[in-house]
Amino acid sequence: MGKEKGSRPKIPEIYLDYNATTPVAGPVQEAIDLALKDLWGNPSSRHRLGQMAREALESARAQVASLINADPEEVSFTSGGTESNNTVIMGVCQEMSCRGRHLITSRIEHPSIINPCLHMAGQGWEVSFVGVGSDCIVDPLEIQEALRPDTVLISVMLANNETGAIQPLREISQLAHRHGILVHTDAAQAIGKIPVDVKALGVDYLSIAGHKLYAPKGIGALYRAKGSPPCQIIFGGGQEHGLRPGTEPLPLAVGLGAACDFVAGNMETDTKRERRLREMLYEGLVGLGHPVVRNSDPSKGLPNTLSISFIGKNGAEILEHAPEIMASTGSACHEKSTEVSHVLAAMGLSTEAAMGTLRLTLGHWTTESDIEIAVQAIGRALESRSLT
Numbered sequence: 001m002g003k004e005k006g007s008r009p010k011i012p013e014i015y016l017d018y019n020a021t022t023p024v025a026g027p028v029q030e031a032i033d034l035a036l037k038d039l040w041g042n043p044s045s046r047h048r049l050g051q052m053a054r055e056a057l058e059s060a061r062a063q064v065a066s067l068i069n070a071d072p073e074e075v076s077f078t079s080g081g082t083e084s085n086n087t088v089i090m091g092v093c094q095e096m097s098c099r100g101r102h103l104i105t106s107r108i109e110h111p112s113i114i115n116p117c118l119h120m121a122g123q124g125w126e127v128s129f130v131g132v133g134s135d136c137i138v139d140p141l142e143i144q145e146a147l148r149p150d151t152v153l154i155s156v157m158l159a160n161n162e163t164g165a166i167q168p169l170r171e172i173s174q175l176a177h178r179h180g181i182l183v184h185t186d187a188a189q190a191i192g193k194i195p196v197d198v199k200a201l202g203v204d205y206l207s208i209a210g211h212k213l214y215a216p217k218g219i220g221a222l223y224r225a226k227g228s229p230p231c232q233i234i235f236g237g238g239q240e241h242g243l244r245p246g247t248e249p250l251p252l253a254v255g256l257g258a259a260c261d262f263v264a265g266n267m268e269t270d271t272k273r274e275r276r277l278r279e280m281l282y283e284g285l286v287g288l289g290h291p292v293v294r295n296s297d298p299s300k301g302l303p304n305t306l307s308i309s310f311i312g313k314n315g316a317e318i319l320e321h322a323p324e325i326m327a328s329t330g331s332a333c334h335e336k337s338t339e340v341s342h343v344l345a346a347m348g349l350s351t352e353a354a355m356g357t358l359r360l361t362l363g364h365w366t367t368e369s370d371i372e373i374a375v376q377a378i379g380r381a382l383e384s385r386s387l388t
Contacts, residue, residue: 014370014377016327018304018363019161019189024255025214025364031258032216035251043248044239053250060257064221067260068187068206069197071226076240077253080220081188081209082112085155087222087243088184088205089116091231092153093125096182100150101125106138106167107346108160113186117155135297136165136347140172147175153182158201159190162343162359163296164305166194173202182228188212188220192263193302194271204228210252214364215259219252266364274362275303277371281360282306284375290382293353295344304362309353313387318358321381325374328359 009023024032035056041049043057058072065072078084093103105117107129117127128146132138138156154176159166173183184205190196192213198206206223210216222243224231236245263270279298285308286292295307310318315329344354360374381387 009365013324013326014374016325016360016362016366016370016374018366019164019212019359019361020328021211021217022214022363023365024216025259025262027262028215028255028258032251032255035254039250039254043250044237056254057248057250060253063257063260064208067191067196067264068208068223069199070223073241074198074223074225076222076224076243077248077256078220078222078240078244079218079249080211081110081186081207083244084207084209084220084222085110085112085184085186086116087233088207088231089113089120089153089155091233092182092184092205092229093120093123094233095229095231096152100148100152102128102148102151104128104130104143104146104151104154106130106132106156108132108136108138108162108165108343109155109157110161110186110188113155113157132165132346134347135300136160136163136295136343137300138167138172140168140175143172144175147179147181151179151181153184155184155186157189158185158187158196158206159194159302160296160343161189162341163307163347164189164302164361165296166190166300166302169201169203177202189302192259192267193274193304195267198223198225205231208256210256210259213259213263215256216252219249219256221256270364271303274366277362277366277368278304278306280368281362281371281374282308284371285378288375288379288382293349295347295349295357304366306360306362308358308360309349310356310358310382311353313356313382315356315358317387318356318378318381321384321387322374322377324377327361329357 039053039056041053043054061075062072065075121127130142130146156167156172158169169185176183182204185203186207188209191208204225208221210219232243239245291311293309340354
């Protein structure tokens with residue numbers, strides 16, 4: 001299982017924005033269509049249609065669990081990474097407030113981590129935001145220095161969405177657990193791109209976003225290790241182990257399960273191919289002769305992600321002059337903002353370098369031809385007289 005069935009999705013231009021979202025893979029679409037057609041019963045119903053739906057739901061849960069080496073009962077379906085992240089941050093704070101009121105996170109997190117932390121700060125909690133080096137990687141020693149007797153949770157992403165930098169979660173988990181502190185990781189960008197093993201990482205909670213791994217938008221999952229404190233913030237009928245009550249979105253859950261099988265079956269070949277194409281892209285852009293800066297260490301990052309800064313140029317304007325390329329100038333969530341990315345700022349990039357940054361991310365359907373066309377298009381954009 002996992003191999004693509006059918007042709008490449010219809011992508012009219014050169015799509016290099018896979019960290020923003022991914023097309024729905026063929027096997028995923030097939031699984032969803034089948035669920036919509038035949039599995040429309042309520043998984044909580046005792047009759048045959050309900051039990052068929054229940055079996056499909058639990059099969060999908062097992063597929064998600066298998067991808068991250070978890071037990072199925074440790075996986076709950078959510079609406080996506082944002083809900084999973086909010087659930088952990090606010091749920092753990094609610095559950096652990098009698099023990100302490102201090103959180104630790106990093107300055108490069110997604111807004112769905114940063115904003116819940118700021119919300120808790122408004123509720124009387126204290127939050128420590130640790131920095132990163134120029135390689136966009138958190139130093140566990142800085143985490144250690146931020147620890148306090150009242151620290152209850154550390155949340156650090158597994159891989160950064162802008163630079164692809166992979167964070168030392170195993171070391172952070174070992175440090176935290178020596179002090180009895182819980183650990184959460186937002187793994188939205190890592191799942192499907194690199195092997196993720198929750199037991200090896202040692203995390204207590206892990207968030208998944210379906211649309212980052214060839215599943216539809218609106219579905220995700222949350223891993224909660226056995227014995228970890230509950231983190232319920234939504235109340236209702238008790239579905240999803242009480243963590244996320246409400247009638248389960250079965251077609252979407254089935255789609256996420258199929259997507260997990262899809263990326264598991266393709267990961268080894270996709271990883272090698274994407275890393276090769278990423279380096280081909282980087283070398284091609286360097287060969288254009290314009291001053292560039294690479295914003296992360298390729299040996300410590302996701303195989304599909306290239307963050308590169310064209311010194312003295314504006315990234316948004318480069319893309320405007322290369323309309324055949326679909327890419328980002330930083331985090332997709334800040335695409336309409338002209339402010340310097342908080343991630344690049346945390347890394348210490350100059351304003352000039354940060355404003356000239358492109359985030360070019362590859363995926364399952366990226367080809368050598370795509371890379372060649374992208375280099376040519378960016379080269380033409382850089383030579384445009386109207387480009388500042």
